[in-house]
Amino acid sequence: xxxYHGSNTEVREPxxxxxxxxxxxxxxxxxxxxxxxxxxxxxxxxxxxNNGASAVSFxxxxxxxxxxxxxxxxxxxxxxxxxxxxxxxxxxxxxxxxLIIGPxxxxxxxxxxxxxxxGYISAENAxxxxxxxxxxxxxTFKSQKALDLLTFTKVVYV
Numbered sequence: 001x002x003x004y005h006g007s008n009t010e011v012r013e014p015x016x017x018x019x020x021x022x023x024x025x026x027x028x029x030x031x032x033x034x035x036x037x038x039x040x041x042x043x044x045x046x047x048x049x050n051n052g053a054s055a056v057s058f059x060x061x062x063x064x065x066x067x068x069x070x071x072x073x074x075x076x077x078x079x080x081x082x083x084x085x086x087x088x089x090x091x092x093x094x095x096x097x098x099l100i101i102g103p104x105x106x107x108x109x110x111x112x113x114x115x116x117x118x119g120y121i122s123a124e125n126a127x128x129x130x131x132x133x134x135x136x137x138x139x140t141f142k143s144q145k146a147l148d149l150l151t152f153t154k155v156v157y158v
Contacts, residue, residue, distance in 0.1 A: 001061040003031040003150070006041030006051030010155040012057075012138060014147050021127055024085045025100040026093040031059065032104065036137040038156045045128040054158045059150040061139070066099065071145050074102030077109075077130040079123055086117055098146040103135035 005011055014029045023030070032038050035056065042054040074081040085105055087093055105113055109130055116126040141147045 001022070001033065001063050003033055003059045003061045003154075004035050004038030005029070005057045005059065006038035006043070006045060007042075007055055007057070008046040010055045012152045013153075014141065014150055014152075016142070016144065016147070022089040022091060023140075024088055024138065025102070026095055026142070027139040028095075028100070028142040029152045030140045031141070032137055033062075033139070034136045037067050037104070037106075042158055045120075054082045056158055058153045058155065058158045060153055062149040062151070065149050068097035069143075069149075070096065072097045072100045072102075074100075077127065077133075077135060078101045080126060082117045082123055082126055084114065089113065089117060094117065095142055098141075098143040100107050100140045100142065102138065104138040106136065107131055109135065 005014070016027065016029060018027055028039075028150075032041075038056045042056050046052055046054040072084075074084070081102055112121070112126050112129045115121045116123065121129075141150065
């Protein structure tokens with residue numbers, strides 16, 4: 001399986017970096033199977049960091065070995081996904097998984113997430129708003145064991 005990582009630099013050797021940012025699935029190395037999504041991440045990261053070059057790194061993901069990992073998969077933005085993302089965005093996370101796969105909370109979903117996190121709308125209302133959106137996926141590698149299943153193949157500057 002081909003996965004992409006968008007950044008302000010080429011990433012030949014993915015690493016787990018501690019972050020203080022509030023990300024959907026907590027600390028990890030984020031990828032997607034959608035090239036256009038990775039391009040958006042690359043452009044945004046370059047703009048935020050104000051250095052480097054917008055780069056999309058390509059990886060082969062050895063899916064035959066995912067049975068060796070503790071994997072959490074969210075198929076859609078449902079109540080379990082919403083509560084998991086909310087916990088991570090509140091920095092109340094537990095990192096027990098090697099790999100987490102699921103929808104990405106992107107720029108279109110943030111307003112709904114903020115309303116939910118701030119208590120202005122219920123979980124049910126948030127999910128009603130999120131389900132019609134065709135959300136892209138994200139594969140978050142949270143352990144070295146999981147990262148070992150990625151093989152860098154090339155980089156494209158966008």
